[in-house]
Amino acid sequence: MSGKPFVMPAPHPKERRIIFENISKPGYDTTIETCLAHGGYESLRKAVTMKPAEIVDVIKASNLRGRGGAGFPCGAKWGFIKHDDGKPHYIVVNADESEPGTFKDRYILHYDPHQLVEGLAISAYATNTHLCYIYIRCEFPEAASIVWNAIQAARAKGFVGKNILNSGFDVEIYVHQGAGAYICGEETSLLESLEGKRPYPRIKPPYFPAVLGLYLKPTIVNNVETICHVKHILRLGATEYAKMGTPGDGGTRTMCVSGDVISPGFYELPAGAVTLGELIFDICGGLKPGRKLKAVIPGGSSAKVMRADEVFKIKAKNSEGKMVDKEIRMLDVVMDAASLASVGTMVGSGGVMVMDDSREMVWVLNNLNQFYANESCGQCTPCREGSLWMSKITSRMLDGGGTTGDPKALKSVADNIAGRTVCAFGEACSWPTQSFLAKFPEEFEAVASGNKTAQRE
Amino acid sequence: MTVTTAVDPAAASGRQADKVTPEFEAEIDEIVSHYPVSMRSASLPLIHYWQNHFGYVDDSGIEWIAARLDLRPINIYELVTFYPWFRREPAGKTIIRVCRTLACAMAGSYAVKERFCAAVGLDPHEEHHGYGSAPPTTPDGRFSVEFVECLASCGSAPVALINNELHERISPEAVSDILERYQ
Numbered sequence: 001m002s003g004k005p006f007v008m009p010a011p012h013p014k015e016r017r018i019i020f021e022n023i024s025k026p027g028y029d030t031t032i033e034t035c036l037a038h039g040g041y042e043s044l045r046k047a048v049t050m051k052p053a054e055i056v057d058v059i060k061a062s063n064l065r066g067r068g069g070a071g072f073p074c075g076a077k078w079g080f081i082k083h084d085d086g087k088p089h090y091i092v093v094n095a096d097e098s099e100p101g102t103f104k105d106r107y108i109l110h111y112d113p114h115q116l117v118e119g120l121a122i123s124a125y126a127t128n129t130h131l132c133y134i135y136i137r138c139e140f141p142e143a144a145s146i147v148w149n150a151i152q153a154a155r156a157k158g159f160v161g162k163n164i165l166n167s168g169f170d171v172e173i174y175v176h177q178g179a180g181a182y183i184c185g186e187e188t189s190l191l192e193s194l195e196g197k198r199p200y201p202r203i204k205p206p207y208f209p210a211v212l213g214l215y216l217k218p219t220i221v222n223n224v225e226t227i228c229h230v231k232h233i234l235r236l237g238a239t240e241y242a243k244m245g246t247p248g249d250g251g252t253r254t255m256c257v258s259g260d261v262i263s264p265g266f267y268e269l270p271a272g273a274v275t276l277g278e279l280i281f282d283i284c285g286g287l288k289p290g291r292k293l294k295a296v297i298p299g300g301s302s303a304k305v306m307r308a309d310e311v312f313k314i315k316a317k318n319s320e321g322k323m324v325d326k327e328i329r330m331l332d333v334v335m336d337a338a339s340l341a342s343v344g345t346m347v348g349s350g351g352v353m354v355m356d357d358s359r360e361m362v363w364v365l366n367n368l369n370q371f372y373a374n375e376s377c378g379q380c381t382p383c384r385e386g387s388l389w390m391s392k393i394t395s396r397m398l399d400g401g402g403t404t405g406d407p408k409a410l411k412s413v414a415d416n417i418a419g420r421t422v423c424a425f426g427e428a429c430s431w432p433t434q435s436f437l438a439k440f441p442e443e444f445e446a447v448a449s450g451n452k453t454a455q456r457e
Numbered sequence: 458m459t460v461t462t463a464v465d466p467a468a469a470s471g472r473q474a475d476k477v478t479p480e481f482e483a484e485i486d487e488i489v490s491h492y493p494v495s496m497r498s499a500s501l502p503l504i505h506y507w508q509n510h511f512g513y514v515d516d517s518g519i520e521w522i523a524a525r526l527d528l529r530p531i532n533i534y535e536l537v538t539f540y541p542w543f544r545r546e547p548a549g550k551t552i553i554r555v556c557r558t559l560a561c562a563m564a565g566s567y568a569v570k571e572r573f574c575a576a577v578g579l580d581p582h583e584e585h586h587g588y589g590s591a592p593p594t595t596p597d598g599r600f601s602v603e604f605v606e607c608l609a610s611c612g613s614a615p616v617a618l619i620n621n622e623l624h625e626r627i628s629p630e631a632v633s634d635i636l637e638r639y640q
Contacts, residue, residue: 179540196500258611
């Protein structure tokens with residue numbers, strides 16, 4: 001990064017660039033002049049001529065789902081905010097992108113900040129919100145300045161601040177930097193962090209910050225990519241936008257592919273447009289020469305791992321519209337929220353991590369276990385202790401100190417974290433251990449019984 | 458909004474709070490104005506500003522920030538010791554943060570980190586323990602090297618954040634060339 005011009009490769013025929021349309025144009029930069037020359041802030045001009053409730057309805061009809069990981073319908077989330085409740089509302093953009101395997105927001109923040117500012121101004125108008133924060137992880141120091149400069153430029157043009165575009169509506173947007181904690185991506189932790197408190201996730205219920213959020217007022221927390229989509233939904237119209245995706249999962253979704261493929265990177269695809277096999281072999285150029293596919297984590301490190309030779313039994317509609325049992329291979333799984341859920345994993349944040357047959361699963365799991373052990377905030381005992389125990393067990397196995405009871409002990413620890421914590425980190429840290437053990441039992445048993453020396457870094 | 462990690466040598470001794478200038482206070486006032494609902498929200502940005510200016514946050518800094526925001530020192534102390542980014546002791550002039558997490562590890566980040574450590578003379582197995590401590594730092598105060606968790610650039614692994622600059626697709630052989638730029 002660091003001021004170097006960013007050159008995006010030509011789009012694959014299956015790609016449909018909306019979010020990354022401008023970024024992929026040669027010479028597109030972060031100045032407001034360039035943005036305006038490419039139709040910037042036209043959606044905001046349109047928005048302020050509409051009633052706020054109309055905009056919320058458009059977002060509902062677009063079938064936009066959150067792009068941060070949980071995939072909650074965006075319009076429904078906004079619908080929880082009552083326009084005339086007399087309370088202040090807040091919007092907080094979650095730009096704390098830290099789920100391993102996910103790296104899309106980084107490029108939006110660095111190369112098209114006005115897209116976010118415009119989307120945010122529209123979102124604020126639609127939810128009667130006058131104060132917004134963009135919570136950017138501090139490991140993106142350049143992004144914080146780029147986005148702040150974009151806000152200032154937008155303010156100078158009357159898109160942000162008092163009486164935007166003479167609509168009588170005021171909105172202030174500020175940048176807030178995190179300080180290196182993964183837990184702050186959890187929305188209630190993020191709010192605690194923004195309130196200046198130690199960022200322990202809040203006890204649920206209430207489940208939605210739209211009920212009690214920042215400063216205990218109704219608050220919308222949305223991912224960067226989600227907020228950017230808002231501008232394009234207004235531009236394209238809800239019907240046109242929804243048509244690009246699958247029923248209930250509208251628009252495009254940016255899939256980030258990393259690991260053992262020839263062309264890792266991020267690819268903006270209509271939701272459900274490709275199968276996992278097409279993504280890996282057609283779009284990402286397949287595996288390195290002589291290598292075979294072994295495993296895929298499809299939606300960020302917390303999503304359950306899939307084994308390459310796995311055959312899933314799912315329920316699907318046949319040609320007469322009846323639900324029948326069907327067998328499906330891993331590579332034929334469609335990359336959308338519903339299809340990935342039906343095979344027991346999730347589309348999550350869109351971070352696809354590919355592993356070939358040179359990777360040993362105990363080593364991979366140990367890497368993730370160390371991540372979760374380092375990042376557990378420590379509020380809930382099962383997670384604080386359990387994530388560390390799992391990491392210690394897999395580390396010991398790698399050091400040649402495995403015992404035959406290790407796989408069972410690992411599973412027992414994982415099973416006692418999930419569902420017993422304040423936030424979803426508990427699930428996030430136990431799902432890798434549970435799924436790796438279930439999918440690759442022979443590797444764990446071999447390393448545990450000392451029949452195999454595990455790979456080291 | 459600019460973030461620097463360079464240590465100001467003139468400010469690196471004695472109580473930091475004694476070195477606060479009117480210009481510094483004006484910057485602090487500007488930051489606090491971004492939080493019209495609750496001053497406490499300015500805690501994190503003030504700690505950032507303090508650390509960027511002085512290189513780390515000493516006890517006088519914790520007390521000063523707390524007083525400015527009408528909080529007790531514990532409210533700031535518990536943040537400085539929670540977040541991995543903050544430290545209560547000086548780090549190197551150049552801080553090298555190598556990504557440790559899966560995509561980078563698969564692409565060789567452990568070898569890259571070892572090469573960085575060897576090149577500046579640090580033990581590659583010395584860990585950064587957090588809780589406000591500084592990452593492993595060379596005795597001359599020029600370099601700190603540590604592993605950090607996912608830097609969200611998995612498509613161009615392995616990566617390292619050196620001060621404010623992201624370096625992508627680092628091969629162990631490229632390490633000495635990269636370090637040349639931070640001499």
